[in-house]
Amino acid sequence: MSDVRVGACSWTDRQLVASGWYPRGRRDAEGRLRHYASRLPVVEVDAGYYALPSRRNSELWVDRTPEGFRFDVKAFSLLTGHPTRPAALPADLRGAERGPALLDEVWDRFAYAVEPLREAGRLAAVLFQYPPWFAPGSAAEETLAATARRTTGWPLAVEFRHPGWWAADRAEDTAALLTALGASAVGVDMAQGLPGSLPPVLPVTRPALAVVRFHGRSPAWGSGSKEDRFRYAYDVPELAAWLPRLRRAAGQADELHVLFNNCCADAAVRAAETVRDLLSRPAPRH
Numbered sequence: 001m002s003d004v005r006v007g008a009c010s011w012t013d014r015q016l017v018a019s020g021w022y023p024r025g026r027r028d029a030e031g032r033l034r035h036y037a038s039r040l041p042v043v044e045v046d047a048g049y050y051a052l053p054s055r056r057n058s059e060l061w062v063d064r065t066p067e068g069f070r071f072d073v074k075a076f077s078l079l080t081g082h083p084t085r086p087a088a089l090p091a092d093l094r095g096a097e098r099g100p101a102l103l104d105e106v107w108d109r110f111a112y113a114v115e116p117l118r119e120a121g122r123l124a125a126v127l128f129q130y131p132p133w134f135a136p137g138s139a140a141e142e143t144l145a146a147t148a149r150r151t152t153g154w155p156l157a158v159e160f161r162h163p164g165w166w167a168a169d170r171a172e173d174t175a176a177l178l179t180a181l182g183a184s185a186v187g188v189d190m191a192q193g194l195p196g197s198l199p200p201v202l203p204v205t206r207p208a209l210a211v212v213r214f215h216g217r218s219p220a221w222g223s224g225s226k227e228d229r230f231r232y233a234y235d236v237p238e239l240a241a242w243l244p245r246l247r248r249a250a251g252q253a254d255e256l257h258v259l260f261n262n263c264c265a266d267a268a269v270r271a272a273e274t275v276r277d278l279l280s281r282p283a284p285r286h
Contacts, residue, residue, distance in 0.1 A: 216262035
């Protein structure tokens with residue numbers, strides 16, 4: 001089996017900090033990350049989606065984590081075609097006209113900010129999560145190709161929110177597309193039976209890294225507040241049902257990241273610890 005790393009999609013979420021998972025004396029910025037890295041070997045920087053990351057923060061994250069720790073950084077919203085409030089941009093760019101020049105500048109600043117992680121061997125993936133309206137088709141494929149060109153030399157990972165990408169009659173073509181672009185497909189676990197539900201698949205499209213993100217199974221997905229959409233606590237049978245898929249992907253990739261995005265107090269880190277423990281047990285023989 002490959003190197004399987006299980007973690008959460010944030011270590012700074014307010015509900016997690018308030019849950020008591022961090023011990024007293026380790027709830028400041030440095031203490032939180034050092035404690036997290038002592039318990040779990042990978043984390044996603046979801047804050048990169050909401051605001052451009054800071055190079056200084058990347059340098060601090062390298063200093064505060066051990067050799068071998070991994071960061072998956074979520075790409076800034078403007079880079080994936082999501083609506084981006086002017087307040088999310090750096091102050092000197094908030095009055096800039098939206099267009100190619102602004103996009104070029106944002107790309108440059110994002111790359112500059114995450115470079116310390118890459119140089120230190122801590123950057124495992126840059127996650128481009130595309131919006132629900134990013135549907136399969138020639139325009140989307142051109143966008144993906146442009147992203148791949150922009151991220152040459154980066155560990156690119158792609159998550160789709162439009163279910164058409166992984167529909168039964170399209171899944172092989174989607175996997176082949178991402179393989180050709182050198183991108184890791186991001187599998188997901190989420191509530192099923194909703195209009196925007198994606199199937200629980202875990203394709204391996206880049207041998208270096210496979211990724212799956214567990215969003216929880218809230219029926220408010222796509223309709224409620226952020227807290228409503230992601231508030232969910234997985235039980236052991238739900239997680240155990242994923243073990244065959246995880247082990248299969250781990251046999252096809254050098255590294256597998258299993259990340260929990262269910263922000264409900266300490267639900268994400270607890271689920272991560274449960275999956276880590278389940279995977280440590282011998283697989284059943286058939």
